[in-house]
Structures are given as C-alpha cells and as structure tokens.
Amino acid sequence: MRVIDFRSDTVTQPTPAMRRAMAEAEVGDDVYGEDPTVNRLEALAAEMLGFESALFMPSGTMTNQVALMLHLRRGQEVIAPRGAHIYEYEPGSLAVLAGGTIRLVEAPYGVPDPEAVRAAIHTSVHQAPTGLIALENTHNTAGGTVVPLEAQRAIQQVAQAAHLPIHLDGARLFNAAVALGVEAAELARGFTTVSICLSKGLGAPVGSLLLMPRALRAEAWRYRKLLGGGMRQAGVLAAAGLIALTEGPKHLARDHQMARALAEGLLRLHLGVDLRAVQTNMVYVEVPQAPSLAERLRALGVLVNAMGPRRLRFVTHRDLEDQDIPQALKRIEQALQLA
Ligand SMILES: Cc1ncc(COP(=O)(O)O)c(C=O)c1O
Incomplete structure (x- = not known):
C-alpha cells in the first residue's frame, strides 16, 4: 500500500538533481565565510528578494529567532498575529533567546487589522515596550492563508510611523507569491527582515535564509554562531537550496x-x-x-x-x-x- x-x-525527498548537486558541490568552511556554494545561495536569495544581504541557517526557527534577537531588547514585546509560528511552535525560544515577550492581535485568515496593530503598540513605562511587529505569510495555523498586499502595506506603514522594525516569517513566502500572482520580492518589500524556508514546499532537504540590510549582517552572523548554527562545509546543503530556490516555486x-x-x-x-x-x-x-x-x-x-x-x-x-x-x-x- x-x-x-x-x-x-x-517531508519531501531531495530530487535526483538535488542529490547530484549535493554530491558535486564546491565547498569551503562557511564559518570563515569561505563556502562558495553558500555564498552563491545567499547572493541569489538576496537578489531575488530585493535585500542587501542573506544568511543561510539550518532552520526557519533559527532564522526567526535570530531576527527576534536582532530586533528586541530584553523585556520588549513583539506584536504578532494570533497563531503565529514564533509563538505557537518555537518552544518559548522568544523568551529564552531574545528575552522578549509577545502580544497577539486577532488575525482572521492570518490578517491582522492595521488599526488593531497600531492600538497594540506600547510606549508606557508601565508596560513592556513594543520592539517589533511581525507578520506571517502564508499564515500556517490560519490555514496557509495569504496576507494581501494592501493589508501588508498598511501594517508596514503603522510600523514605520512608530519607528518600529517589522519582521516577516515567510517560511512559505513563495506559496503566497504564487497564490497572489506577484513576485516574492514584492511581498518581501518593506520588511526590515524576512525569513524564508527552502525545506518546505520548495523541496530542499534542509535550510532557511534570513534576508536583511547589510548593516545587520555581522550581528546576525554572531547570533547564528551563538545558537550553534555555524555549519562548516554547508555548501552540500546550499547546493540543494539553490535548486529549491530557482526550481521550487514552479x-x-x-x-x-x-x-x-x-x-x-x-x-x-x-x-x-x-x-x-x-x-x-x-x-x-x-x-x-x-x-x-x-x-x-x-x-x-x-x-x-x-x-x-x-x-x-x-x-x-x-x-x-x-x-x-x-x-x-x-x-x-x-x-x-x-x-
Ligand atoms: C510559518 C512557519 N514559520 C517557521 C517555521 C519553522 O521552520 P523549521 O521547521 O525549519 O524550524 C515553520 C515550520 O513549519 C512554519 O510553518
């Protein structure tokens, strides 16, 4: 049966083309920044999504957590849609690693009302100050639902007006792009950082990327190391990741x-x-x-x-x-x- x-x-298996590319990958020590295949993958992802820089990591949980560590100071709060992966399925990592807390806003079909996000922002000394706004596209627990561009832009404006960074958990960003019929770069635009996964619908065996401005890279690199995410000859994984990124969306x-x-x-x-x-x-x-x-x-x-x-x-x-x-x-x- x-x-x-x-x-x-x-649960997808790497394709024969991925296995071949992995076997033949040119590699180096990525902890020294010397793996040419990882460097190629990071450069391609950054270019495709319109960011200055990308960093390859083993999992979407790690890319999200590095983003939270970058954006939050201890005791600060992230505003996120109800059901967000960073809250439901990253086992307390936000508290343990970034020292942060979370405020969930209602998000029917994964889409928070921009006014509710604005109202959730704290500045009072009696409350945990807001340090970050986060979205998830597609939103897993809401049903794999898509955040439409207009809603996204309105929430980005709320973040901008409050001088807050905004992170996108885009583990399935390419699914959202295909559903909306727009380029993934269009959906990634306007976020401070974006996390994407190569190992979900795109089919790679392992790997995620954090997209960010160049100025954040050194710190993100240090947090990845702190979390044990320096992977040495990671080009064997990045080789499959390159195929996932270019062929997977199709x-x-x-x-x-x-x-x-x-x-x-x-x-x-x-x-x-x-x-x-x-x-x-x-x-x-x-x-x-x-x-x-x-x-x-x-x-x-x-x-x-x-x-x-x-x-x-x-x-x-x-x-x-x-x-x-x-x-x-x-x-x-x-x-x-x-x-
Ligand atoms: C929306 C979302 N973000 C992040 C992740 C975490 O990815 P990983 O399993 O690679 O840690 C997942 C995993 O299912 C997810 O669905």
Missing part, C-alpha cells in the same frame, strides 16, 4: 490545486472545511476527535497531523502523485465509516 503523507510539506501552483481538490472532496464527505481558508497548500478540517481519526487514517496509509483535539491538518507537496488525492479521499471515507 502506498503511504500518502499529508503531515507537512517538509511546483507550488500544483500543490495549491491539489489542496483545493482535496478540500472539495472532504466537503463532499461532509467534513468541516472552510474553503475560504484554502488558499495555498494546506487544508484544515474540523472533526470531533482529531487524534483518533488521525490514528485510523494512519492504519489506512494516510498520514495527517492532529493540530489539537478537533483539528486535522493536510498539507500538499511535490512528492504527492495526482492519484493520491482521490485515493486518500477513498481511504478517509473508509476511516469515517469505521468511527
């Missing part, structure tokens, strides 16, 4: 179509799907007992994550085959009948 894995877009439209087809199929099975939230490669489903349904699905060869007691998450990615969607729907129907 073919196992159909919807747990995440991080596959995302298919991932989004598969998610849509899956969502429509799940609705036909009378499962609770909010189609409005299905904008990219994720489908969240409301069910009475998510962990036990996930278990029954596993037994039938369909892997999904239970995101809490009543929520399942399906994520589509390039390693799925076209027939996996109808096949998975059949198995889901079977699992529901077993309930």
Whole structure:
C-alpha cells in the first residue's frame, strides 16, 4: 500500500538533481565565510528578494529567532498575529533567546487589522515596550492563508510611523507569491527582515535564509554562531537550496490545486472545511476527535497531523502523485465509516 503523507510539506525527498548537486558541490568552511556554494545561495536569495544581504541557517526557527534577537531588547514585546509560528511552535525560544515577550492581535485568515496593530503598540513605562511587529505569510495555523498586499502595506506603514522594525516569517513566502500572482520580492518589500524556508514546499532537504540590510549582517552572523548554527562545509546543503530556490516555486501552483481538490472532496464527505481558508497548500478540517481519526487514517496509509483535539491538518507537496488525492479521499471515507 502506498503511504500518502499529508503531515507537512517538509517531508519531501531531495530530487535526483538535488542529490547530484549535493554530491558535486564546491565547498569551503562557511564559518570563515569561505563556502562558495553558500555564498552563491545567499547572493541569489538576496537578489531575488530585493535585500542587501542573506544568511543561510539550518532552520526557519533559527532564522526567526535570530531576527527576534536582532530586533528586541530584553523585556520588549513583539506584536504578532494570533497563531503565529514564533509563538505557537518555537518552544518559548522568544523568551529564552531574545528575552522578549509577545502580544497577539486577532488575525482572521492570518490578517491582522492595521488599526488593531497600531492600538497594540506600547510606549508606557508601565508596560513592556513594543520592539517589533511581525507578520506571517502564508499564515500556517490560519490555514496557509495569504496576507494581501494592501493589508501588508498598511501594517508596514503603522510600523514605520512608530519607528518600529517589522519582521516577516515567510517560511512559505513563495506559496503566497504564487497564490497572489506577484513576485516574492514584492511581498518581501518593506520588511526590515524576512525569513524564508527552502525545506518546505520548495523541496530542499534542509535550510532557511534570513534576508536583511547589510548593516545587520555581522550581528546576525554572531547570533547564528551563538545558537550553534555555524555549519562548516554547508555548501552540500546550499547546493540543494539553490535548486529549491530557482526550481521550487514552479511546483507550488500544483500543490495549491491539489489542496483545493482535496478540500472539495472532504466537503463532499461532509467534513468541516472552510474553503475560504484554502488558499495555498494546506487544508484544515474540523472533526470531533482529531487524534483518533488521525490514528485510523494512519492504519489506512494516510498520514495527517492532529493540530489539537478537533483539528486535522493536510498539507500538499511535490512528492504527492495526482492519484493520491482521490485515493486518500477513498481511504478517509473508509476511516469515517469505521468511527
Ligand atoms: C510559518 C512557519 N514559520 C517557521 C517555521 C519553522 O521552520 P523549521 O521547521 O525549519 O524550524 C515553520 C515550520 O513549519 C512554519 O510553518
């Protein structure tokens, strides 16, 4: 039985071209800044996204955390959309590493109201002062939803007016760009720092990049080292990352179509799907007992994550085959009948 894995877009295997590039990569010691393949990847990412500088790191958690360390002083607060990855799934790192705290603003479909962001900014000495505003595009826990350009620009203006830096967790920035039909650089514009992941829908085995102004690079480099993220001959990873960055975005439209087809199929099975939230490669489903349904699905060869007691998450990615969607729907129907 073919196992159909919807747990995440991080489960993809490196392609044969990536494996070849990794085997043949020209490498050096990146802790001395001497890995030519890492240097090429960083230069390409910076150019593609319109930034002066980029720094390669092992994970999206690390790029986000380095950004938080760059922007926040101890005791300062970051304003972020409810459900933000930096709050929900980076296990207290904000407090441990940056010494910061967080204020969440409501964000229907991942999009905070710019006025609510403005109102959340603290300057009083009786409260934690705001040090940073953060957005997430696409917004994972809201459904892989896209932050539209107008909302983004309005929130950037709020940050600018308050003289605050603004960070984008763009782990899936290219999914947002494909969904909106704009260049990723357009969505990255106006942020002080942007974090992107190569190891999600773009298909690389490992790696993320932090985009930033040149003036922040030396400090970011020091924080990466502090966190143990200096990776020596990291060109073997960057070689796959270069392919992910150049070829990966071309596959995302298919991932989004598969998610849509899956969502429509799940609705036909009378499962609770909010189609409005299905904008990219994720489908969240409301069910009475998510962990036990996930278990029954596993037994039938369909892997999904239970995101809490009543929520399942399906994520589509390039390693799925076209027939996996109808096949998975059949198995889901079977699992529901077993309930
Ligand atoms: C929105 C978002 N940001 C950051 C990350 C962290 O990436 P990593 O797993 O590489 O640490 C993830 C991972 O799923 C994510 O979904």
